[in-house]
Amino acid sequence: MTNEQLLAEIREANLTYLMLAQNLIRQDKAEAVFRLGINEDAADILASLSAAQVLKLASRNTLLCSFRVDDNLVWSLLTNHTQKKSDNEAVNTLHANILMAGRISEVL
Numbered sequence: 001m002t003n004e005q006l007l008a009e010i011r012e013a014n015l016t017y018l019m020l021a022q023n024l025i026r027q028d029k030a031e032a033v034f035r036l037g038i039n040e041d042a043a044d045i046l047a048s049l050s051a052a053q054v055l056k057l058a059s060r061n062t063l064l065c066s067f068r069v070d071d072n073l074v075w076s077l078l079t080n081h082t083q084k085k086s087d088n089e090a091v092n093t094l095h096a097n098i099l100m101a102g103r104i105s106e107v108l
Contacts, residue, residue: 007061015058017065021046022054037068 001009024032025047033043049057057064 010061010063011059014060014064015054018046018049018054018058022049
């Protein structure tokens with residue numbers, strides 16, 4: 001993959017993320033804040049962006065979204081790659097969701 005291809009992929013990911021964020025916020029702001037891991041001020045700004053502003057933001061060479069999963073425990077729970085295999089994937093996913101939901105306070 002060339003550098004130009006990589007930058008095009010980043011811009012496409014940015015546009016997709018911004019469009020998704022706007023749709024989520026407009027449908028249910030509280031749920032969007034939780035799912036996107038953003039604060040209410042950021043949600044208000046995203047919801048109010050015009051199409052031209054979204055395109056301008058999306059054209060940046062820096063990825064606008066980030067992974068909320070930042071530790072081995074959550075990755076292991078989500079991917080079911082723990083040393084002690086669990087037969088209940090739903091429990092692992094629920095545990096991971098609880099851990100990530102607890103981190104929303106860091107954003108707010």
